Amino acid sequence: MAQTLLKISDLKVAYGGIQAVKGVDFEVREGELVSLIGSNGAGKTTTMKAITGTLPFLGGNIEFLGKSIKGRGAWDLVGEGLVMVPEGRGVFTRMTITENLQIGAYIRKDKAEIARDIDRVFTTFPRLKERANQLAGTMSGGEQQMLAMGRALMARPKVLLLDEPSMGLSPIMVDKIFEVVKQVYDQGVTVLLVEQNASRALQLADRGYVMESGLITMSGDAKVMLSDPKVRAAYLGE
């Protein structure tokens, strides 16, 4: 079986007195695409932030490549390959597309390789290439999502965490984003995908987890989950 890249054990995260994540266990193995689904406020983003060192966690543990990440900062973890595309994208609006992509590779020193990776991102997203010198803040939501994903890829992630990449996008743009997620996965990058679009997310995934009110309530093979009447009733609008 493939190596476990991420192991989350009894994770607990609180905002002040409010516990948003109440003891969550799951894992992500090398080469997998794992989808985390669940309704608004379930604790998905909070979990992703804890995994990437953006938010401290009080209880439990998170291991990346067999080592605890407790107390380590987000920038430090990016350098080891734990890279998140946050909800709402978080591109640098007053910088150009190219500058945003360069920042994605800030941890790397290999100039020639960085240039090659920018070309690779431009091949994946021709739209970004056409607009290389445009300010990121003037791009559409879908274009900003492409840029955010491109910037994350510039860090050469071992695990790419995507928080609702399809949010607020038109159907065509949603198709494009899911297509790119699949491409990235096919290239061998391990992906943890948080999505409201449960059906699309499970169609793409190897395994899935359902999160509700700070807990994992269901998990399993993604195809099995897709045909599970309970999942279908609760998350696939049936």
Ligand SMILES: Nc1ncnc2c1ncn2[C@@H]1O[C@H](COP(=O)(O)OP(=O)(O)OP(=O)(O)O)[C@@H](O)[C@H]1O
């Ligand atoms: N900065 C914060 N301060 C206080 N409470 C917060 C904060 N961020 C999130 N919460 C609360 O924690 C809970 C989990 O939020 P979280 O953003 O993780 O949910 P989510 O599953 O990502 O939801 P969505 O699908 O709407 O993005 C919610 O009840 C939310 O109100």
Ligand SMILES: [Mg+2]
């Ligand atoms: Mg969220």
